[in-house]
Structures are given as structure tokens and as C-alpha cells.
Amino acid sequence: MRLNRIKEMAMQGVFLLTAITSIAAVVLICIFLFYNGVPAITEIGFLNFVGGQKWAPTNVPASYGILNMIIGSIYVTAGAVVVGVPIGVLTAVFLARFCPAPLYKVLKPATELLAGIPSIVYGFFGLMVIVPFIREHFGGGSSLLAASFVLGIMILPTIIGVSESAIRAVPESYYEGALALGATRERSVFKAILPASKSGILAGVVLGTGRAIGETMAVILIAGNQVQIPSSLTDGVRTLTANIVLEMGYSTGLHRQALIATGVVLFVFILIITLSMQAIKSRSEKYG
């Protein structure tokens, strides 16, 4: 009897410890980022840092404006969403509602495999296939277009997975109700089921957006990395993540701190995405 109690308490302790580990990791990362990044932001000046268009950390005097990279990250992410969301959502609709069982057995693992491919491999694929293709047909090469396209593919598994379960969670009675009114199969799916699963699909899109904005390796290989606001789709672009990786190796002093501060900005973006994700979730719980 006593032994059981002790065992139980010990197990509770273990569970608590594991739960605390993940929370501690988040908290430590936060502290590290802000401790190292915020002093740099104050030294450079918040507006000069976030709103400055000139990134020249090795100049004398140096300037540390990351606006180009912020815009770059937003453009690339938006591009990925434009490419990935229609393909992803329609694939999810197909998998959940139209796919014959034998085909599903192939397609579903294939979309899951997509998630398991290391990002550097996506980068290679982009570099060897997409970039030459763009160079030949549109000019340019490593560009916003290439990065958007490859990132769009990379976020597919997230969007497909979350959207498919959202679509499957819709009660069959909605589908039957629409059919019974004389709607075609397609109309029943797109006008009755899809609207009913829209908050789940939106959650998938937001999750995919988070993945796209944080992606680094693939982007570095194919985005061109020029510090500029691209004026066309075939212009090169540098993202926040690329900026950090490209320069971390040789940076010192304020330069290094400014790169960490770039990480802080990225972190804030992710925070916004996560919070909007929570908002969508609680909204969908409220309204079903």
C-alpha cells in the first residue's frame, strides 16, 4: 500500500519533470535570444534596425538595417502560401473525399514522405532543377520565384495533413444534407464540407506559414541572397534566416549581436503566428 503510493508519487515526479523540460527549453531560448539581441537593438536604435534599408555591418561606420530582410521573408513566405495553399488544400480534399482506397495507400505515405525530406535536399532540387528552369524561361535564376516555389512544396505536407483531418472531422450528415438537396458530389464537398472545416484548414495554412518563414537551408541555396527589396519575381532576395546563417561564421561584436537580434525579430514573427493559431483554435472550439 505504502509502496504503491511512493511509486505513484515518483511517477508523477517523472511526468512533471518531462513536462517542465519542454517548457524550460522555450523559456531558456527566449531568455538567451532577448538577452543577447535586445542590447544590440537598443544600441543600433529600434527604428534604424527594423526600418533601416542599409545592411553594411563591415563598413566604417557600420549600418545595421534589416528592413530588406524582413520584407524578403514576408515575400518569400507569401509566395510559398500562394503556391502551397491551393495545391495543399485541394490535395487534402481529394485525399479525404475522392481518393479511391488503393490510390490512397500510395498517395498518403507519399505526402508524408515529403515532410521527411531534409531541407538541404529541397535546396539541391531547387538549385539543380528549378533555378535552371527559371533562368531559361524567365531569366534571373536564384530568385524570389524559385524560393517561393520550393517553399510552397515544402509546406505541402503540413497543409495537407492538417486540412485532411479537418475535412474528415466534418460530420457526414452535412454531406448527405447537401446531396439530398440535389447538389452534385463536388458541390456538396466544396460548399457544405469545406466551409464547415475552414477553421481547421486555416490552422493548417498558419502552421505552414510558420514553417515557411523559419525555413533556412533550402532558401539560402536558391533565393540569391542579395540584400534588396525585390522589384520582380525573378529578383534575388535575402530572408531573415538566410542573413543569420550567411554571416554568423565570421561576425564579431555588434555585428554578431545584430544577427542574434535578427533572430529576435524572427522569433516575434513566429510568436504572432502561434498566437493567431491559438486564436483560430479557440474560435473553432466556440463555434464548432
Place this chain on the structure above:
Amino acid sequence: MDKFTIKNMNLYYGDFHALKNVELNMQEKRITAFIGPSGCGKSTLLKSLNRMNDLVEGCKITGDIKLNGEDIYGSMDVNILRKRVGMVFQKANPFPMSVYDNIAFGPRTHGIKNKRELDRIVEETLRDAAIWDELKDRLKKSALGLSGGQQQRLCIARALAVKPEVLLMDEATSALDPVSTGKIEELCLRLKDKYTIIMVTHNMQQALRISDKTAFFLLGEMIEYNDTDLIFSSPQDKRTEEYITGRFG
């Protein structure tokens, strides 16, 4: 006049013979009730009338089902059939959208886009379903916020919005309280001036109260079909008598 004529109809779910040699004529602008114990095939037959059984894998139907003399399993477009033969389900299933959009779903499906026309249809069908006064101030609110009885009457209105000839009701009141059930029964009696109603019910009193004709089913066979008052006052078959007097089922 006969709306539906069913001849020599058999239905199989895989190897299971669910309906056996059903012969049945259902009259226009009357309420026909299907009664019988669970698993007797009454719901299956109902779902064959608008081909919702097509959704069930392994379902096979032989024989004839004719709507106004037209074979519904022949060249008739299934979506047109379902427009002509509306259905109300056991569990109210309003779409998770506004009351207005629920009603407008059917008309929009069949190509009506004009806002004023849709407004007119929404009001007219809600009035037809005797729920306009309750809902006229809540047209833009989500249908999921309505009570169970209101949801079911909304579903009836939604079915009426595509101007069907026949309304199928699959135990449409079995999940409702007596007051809501009463309202729907009243509604059915009013609607039979315009529509042919075919209902499946577990509730024999309900069949007795509102139907003109009653068919009794047992183990996939139609045992007896007659005017409702005759079925309940002087059943011809012993099994019918045993069922309606509550000796089984």
C-alpha cells in the same frame, strides 16, 4: 394518382437480402407512413426513393421504382431526382452557416443567384414551414444556435426551398420533445396539400395521427399496406396485429 410505384423490388447489401419483393404504390398529396421494428428495412426503402442508398457500398437494387412513371434508376439524373424528392433526416443536420444560407443552399445549387429572388424564396419557405415568425430576426445568425426542434423545422424548410414534389422524412421527430414533435406533425398535415409525404416512424401513434396510408414491414418484407385507420382498426395479417398491439418490436 400514384406518385411512386414500386414493383418487384429487391435490395441487397452485399449478400444480405434487405428488402424482398416489395410492391407498393404511394399516392400523390397524401402522407404515407412506413412502420415496423428496427432492421425491418423501412428506412432502407425510404432511402431508395431518392437514391441516398447509392452512398452505401455494396448496395444493389433490382426491380422498378418509378416516380410519375419514370424509372428513377434509369436515365434520370440523380441530382434532379433528389431535387424532386427532398429528404429530412433523423437527426437535424443544418449546415454550420446562417439560417438564410441554409435555406438558400438548395436554390443556389440549382442556379438561382438573384438576391431578391433568394430573399423571396427564403421568406416563402420559412413561412411554409411555419417558422418564419420565430426566425425572421435571426436570418443572419448561425443555424447551429437554434433549438433541436427549430433546427429540424429549418431542415424541412431547407428541403422545401428547392420545390420538391415529394418529401421523405426518416424518423424526423424521433430525437425531439413532444411539443416540437407536435409542431412538425401539424406542419406535415398542412404540407400535404402541396406535397407528397412519405415518412418512416417508430412511433405508431404518430402514424395513426397524421398518415393516410400505412405500410407495415417485417424482416425486409412488406407485410401489409392499407388505409391507416384500417391497418390500425382491423389489420388483416396476424403479424401486423401483433406489432400494433405491442406484442413485439
